[in-house]
Amino acid sequence: MFRWMALTTLFLLAALLTLPVVSLGASWLQFDAAARDVLVQMSQTVLPEYALTSLWLCLSVALGVAVVGMATACGVTLFDFPGRRVLEWTLLLPLAMPAYVVAYAYTDFLQFSGPLQVGLRETFGWQGRLLPEVRSTAGAVWVFTFSLYPYVYLLARTALTERASQLMEAARLLGAPLSRRIREVALPLARPAVAAGVALALMETLADFGVASYFGIQTFTAGIYKAWLVMDNRIAAAQLATVLLVTVALLLWVEHRAQHRLRFASLRGQRSGSDDAQPARLRGHHVWLAWLVCGLPVLFGFVLPVLFMLRPLVAGWGELPWGSFVQWSRNSIWLAGLSALLATALALGLAFAARAWPSVLSRGAVRLTSLGYAVPGAVIVVGLLLPVGWLQSTWPGSGAGFWITGTALGIVWAYLVRFTAVALQSVQSGYTRVPTSLDDSARMLGATGFALAWRVHAPLLKRSVIAGALLVFVDVMKELPATLVLRPFNSDTLAVVTYQLARDERLGEAALPALALVLVGLLPVILLSRTLRRVA
Template identity: 80%
Template sequence: MLSRISSTVGLLLLALALTLPVLALLASWSQFDAAAREVLAEMSRTVLPDYTVTSVVLCLSVALGVAVVGMATASAVTLFDFPGRRVFEWALLLPLAMPAYVVAYAYTDFLQFSGPLQVWMRESFGLRGRVFPEIRNTPGAVWVFTFSLYPYVYLLARTALTERAAQLMEAARLLGAPLSRRIREVALPLARPAVAAGVALALMETLADFGVASYFGIQTFTAGIYKAWLSMDMPLAAAQLATMLLALVALLLWLERRAQQRMRFASLRGQRAGSADAQPVPLSGGRSALAWLACALPILFGFVLPVLFMLRPLIGGWEELPWTSFVQWAGNSVRLAAISAAAATVLALVLAFAVRTRPGPLTRGVVQLAGLGYAVPGAVIVVGLLLPVGWAQKAFPDGSIGYWVTATVMGIVWAYLVRFTAVALQSAQSGYARIPASLDDSARMLGTTGAALAARVHWPLLRRTTAAAALLVFVDVMKELPATLVLRPFNSDTLAVVAYQLARDERLGEAALPALTLVLVGLVPVIMLSRTLRQR
């Protein structure tokens, strides 16, 4: 009885810790007095219309871009057979390794007025002034986000098409439907829920982005939150903007969950349809070249060119690179990532074990709250953690609360756990799903329960899953920018923060080294994902 009570209390405390940022934002509206009303009215007259219009235009444009690119590439590698298709199946995932802000730095360095391309064209053709339009604007951000985030749509649409489209298209072919009609009336409707889910995920990343918006000078909600808090010293305005951003993300999350449910429904409906021996349609000539270009161009724009653009200043200034500082930045990144990965993995295993052994409403509720953390933007987490610190400072004027949250690794690791425990939890739950319940029953019959059951029965079967969960969290923490930028302790700059600061100071050549290091780290989960898809 005592152990059950202690476990219940522990789950409640864990739920409170993981939901504190959201709860703090909601609690801030309880202080909506005349001053808060005046701040909101002033923002409505000045910056709020720009934030809203820019965010909506950006989201609509990115949604269209990732839907077209992701669906085109998924259809090409799934429904058709052409030279290089097997390579494109995994290569189309490569942009996932590129943080969007790194892509923004790379294109800016190469295409800006003083960049090598415009300088060469002016010298070669005697041109004057700007040859290409400025890339640091909303259309440039749409380009960056489209080719950085289309793999979300590609991956989900490819999965949906692989499971059912080939068989149903084969059945339609046997009924006499031409290829264009089979694509229009069979493949596209079948993949529509997957495309909607992928677009929702891409838009959540777009709204949560800070690096591209800040570097390009785009007035989005995330950039406005940081400007209100750091530049204008207006925590109340930052909280109000963060609440609006959280509402938009909640809407996208609801749309994504609804699309996922429709995907499962479509899969169940199509289980008995088609032939198991259906094969992709072979292409030749112009159609083969068109499919090849449709797959090659996204890889070129989203991965190959940004890497080449970053390698140019890196190789040219190799002797001047700050290797001593780089070792320190990398050490800080690895230290924070290792601590966060270990803590998130332990929490995920505890929650997954609790659901396995005591699947009650409380346990399931805590697990659902932990799973929602990945959808909360880093800017919202920052405001949600710093607001309680400000309130606590009034009760403890000595500053002890603020010290532990802002001057140690406690605050930044807390933010990482809120955001990335969901990543480890998903892996842990998938690992537990492969362990038969009969093993638990046999262990209990032999007198093994509680922690002994987890240590002696579950752990040997979860080692690979646990390692994968820790690795995924490690990589996500290495690339995370918004929360790290504000909550990192003094003299603890990470690779992501340094890359952002150097690029902001127009020192793009020096930013290439930490940026490319993040790309190399990001390749690890991409390789893991591509291997998993090939095994399936």
């Protein structure tokens, strides 16, 4: 009885987390004349431009992150040079930078009225604009490329570390030159990892709201918000959101397929015995080239944005709103802590149910919950408010709209939809290191159900649970689109005020919450770097 009650409860919770996605699909059942008129009008005017802009942005970002991520992974994996160990972990630092913070930093420093162009005009007497406009599609490609390349770098580096060294050594013994070994051995082996990393980067690009909104780029996400907020038709907005959701689902399929190919190649590439293959030693000008290839992404993706944000912070130090900053931090920490706690608890329950009571119900609950991370925040907002609107129109006295938009319930719900999958992945990864023989031994000693989870699994999963909670905490701190719409009144977070202050061109005040987000983002980067160092 306990087993079925637990499974049913977990499945219902997982179904609740997928309700926004289900409501988007159900919106096509309410396809009325008003929604049709909105879609027809947008398809004849702005929608093709939005789609082409999003397509061009995704293609450019895919190329950029693939080239930068693969080049840096090859640099620190296949070659040995002074400083390689430092670059191995510094290349992960852009993961700590929200893309919209990078966009604000570059805009503040490089725009027409920024210190660089002003200084050049005053020094050399030049006139007019000296640099291309930062707020453009090309600027967004630059920001996304150097913010998201670590996805490709991380997966490609893992793939090359696990499999390339032995085969590269075998090719060397057969007389293949270094360029051919890289072209015909290393790159094909890393191809599934690059595909998976590019898919993850594109999901983040499609889910973005801060960069596109600040740069004034009319992407497909802008079309969703326009149909919803400008044309006041939530059905049309939901139907447009399903198109974006299908695109993200396709990218998710590509990522899963690439990961399966990666695991298959890893199993086939395993061999027993010691590994005597060593990275090729670089000398002379090749060392400088390696530093250039691996150092520039860190410079453009982390060092320069931090320095650009520190300049207005130091200049306006005496006028910073420290009192408000404390309140913003308190709101962010409270929402992130609550969401991390609930997401981790739900992930523990789902992972334990899938392990202890494998069934269609438990596997279905895990799969439903795992879908959330691929859903953009804008899509979650539309999918969450759609059933609330139906409920409010059906029962006007229910107060559903107030509970979702006037309290923390709606925003925490959106966070759980989006980030429970992060905690679940970490917990499941921890379970793979716990042998099932321990469960059998515990059952023989009378420990079942909750006692098995608490007394046997919990001590062994402590590090995985902490890591999952930390990742959810940081993701919630940086999340923007859902927070911007669903946050309770008078509860602005660091991400929201950073966006609002930057939008109002108050970048000096925006620097304080922006750098606070960067500091928080460094926590999982440090954790990931230590994990990779132990594995290596």
